Amino acid sequence: MDKLLSGRQVLVVEDEMLVLIMIEDMLADLGCELVVAAATVKQALAAIDAQVFDVAMLDMNLNGDNTYSVADALAARGVPFVFSTGYSGHEMRDGYRDRPLLKKPFMEKELAEIFAPLLSG
Template sequence: MPNEALSGRTYLVVEDEYLVASDMQTMLESAGARVFGPVSDVRQAMEVLSEPSLEIDAAVLDINLHGEMVYPAAALLARRGTPFIFVTGYDCAAMPKEFSAAPCLSKPTVEADLIAALSEISSTRDLGLAAEQM
């Protein structure tokens, strides 16, 4: 069912587990969003995020990608001013303090939780962009 906050937006999915990535892609597309990716490792995520023409509204980041932490990609997103959420099979409390404000969802990800978290960061970004334009 389309979601007003996500409809027409583009989200990058960074997830190394094929079935989880596929499920998230399906959830987002059924909410009316476009999905870029999924990409499955940190190197590939950094390459994608370094592309100047990349236009995404937000990202969904699995914290642990084949044993490598996604934090360099999260830092790049933060520098670009692009909101993101984390998903993990581990404890969200173990995140570095610099990312503690980012929403963190446990896997397996529940569709309603994913949509709600992305809706929240999307609407927060909209408020920030509107304020900049005033």
């Protein structure tokens, strides 16, 4: 699984810079070709309109804004994605309860394990 993301393009929607840097390093270790980062819903939607992604990772809360509109845009394009959160008492909106959820903090192994089934289909 060490090159799970070989040649893949990943959108990471995350507003915490240190967490983003950690995620980018993990994705690079997994062979990711390109990581596009967005810190706001507006940036994420613009990135989705500008290019095609193989998979995405969405922080559920961006400085008080939820990322469901980003999830909707990705789902409309058939892009698989996972949510991530640092909160233990998260409330998942109907229609997204079946989406994978990665609890922060996480290790590279957990990131790979959550992306593997999304990319095998």
